[in-house]
Amino acid sequence: MSKDYFEIIRAGINTTFQDLGRKNLYHIGIPFSGVMDNRNFLIANKLVENKFNSPVIEFAYQGPHLKYFGNKINISITGDVNFVLKKKKEVIDGICYKSFSLENGDELDIRSTNKSVYGYLAISGELDIKYQWSSCSTNTKANIGANDGKKLNLNQKINISKINENLNHKSLKYINTKIQNIRILKGTNFDYFSEKGKDIFLNKEFTVSKLSDRMGMRLEGPKIKNIVDTNIKSEGLIKGVIQVPADGNPIIMLSDHGTIGGYPKIGVVISADYDRLVQLTPGSKVKFKEVNLSSAETLYKLYDLETQNLISQVQ
């Protein structure tokens, strides 16, 4: 048993181990998985001086309440998160994008995300967790990855196999940006929809539904009418694909999506907007905005550059 570990006082709603996910397995039916919000994941690791693809704990809405036992360690939390550290003599209000030390007996209570869905907890060291196909990412549908492919539960421990040697304090001045316009490219079945349906898709407001999770985000709004066929021959899916089933409500594929689907694809969210897309809470109002391929490529380059800049500003 590990001498440095967390006890779970409250597991939170959907708390899982994640890293950048697993590649080259779509053809056998295994999705990419991995962190939903890539940028916040990378910054969290940098704040505790981990390697860039170190496993973190991803939580949604309500996070875990943990009690730490062992040698001094650093943690960081990224996203837009309300949390406190309970030390022996004081309770400290947590600040995102800043590392904090935890000592034997300290508690970390991640109460909730603010107007966002996902937050990240990075721990300065290596977690004692299982890897499958070179990734720890937990896929709770197929029970693949760390923690036997299940979300974290009460009465279990998070064991740390190694603590980083340097425990410097780091921080970053950054506030998450939110989006209301989701930029998209037309999908391969765009012409399956009526002129009015296309107009609704590109110009009207949609509301993020409660039925959204790591697999997909459902949207509600005016119905998008199909005039060709409400089914296509099943074919591959990727992250960000927007399918419209017979009921006319769009569904956006997210990191744990099924690898094959048979609904027409009206659009695909551009890569530059994915991190901010996943942070939209149920009830959020959104609009789709069409861009062309070369703009989408440029926008991603800019977004990635901005992420790299943020990472280099961590000090």
Added chain:
Amino acid sequence: MIKNISNLGDAALYCDFGKDVNKETNTKVIRYFKSIQKKHIKGINNLTPSYNKLIVSFDLKTTNFQNLKKEIENLDLINSETINNKKIEIPVCCDENFSLDIKRLEEKLKITREKIYENFFDKEFFCYMTGFIAGMPFLGDIDKNLRAKRLETPRVKVPKGSVGLTEQFANIYTFESPGGWNIIGNTPINIFDSSKEKNPNLINPGDLIIFKEINKDQFLNHNE
């Protein structure tokens, strides 16, 4: 052989092999899939072959649509003969506890269950693709008299090992999952094993499958 390559979003190629869903078209898809796989092209994250499409998704940091399109268009294809297809027998028990939709199918197809089983077992099926959930094989083509639509309301939980029919295809639920296929039996064989990282799928695209009927005793005494 690819009819058209377009982009699916900014980080995937959508290779269309034509409208038809048949073994011939799918064999072309698989040939491309294996050829690309073998070449280890930089930046490719995933390949998803299906009946008549191949989706190539990539890391936009490393490459882009135009570059990869050129590379795929000029690809040297491996010989079809070198694609190694396995022949696999899958035992299926049709005890009433397993054949959840047999009554419904009898009504939909207007034939007896005996006829349904007679037309389904001991026939050779081709694996078009695997996916949706990990390891689920899409097999075909089943007899013309067995073709039915999906359930109107999909089940929230289809038991692991269930064998289902829809349209010209059969599939196997590799673990408990929601689903809408017409379930006619259950196999005791583990079709997907995540502990075998090198080859977790028992059935892969291009393989040939024959279903063999077993009784409940054989099902219960089945040891892998």
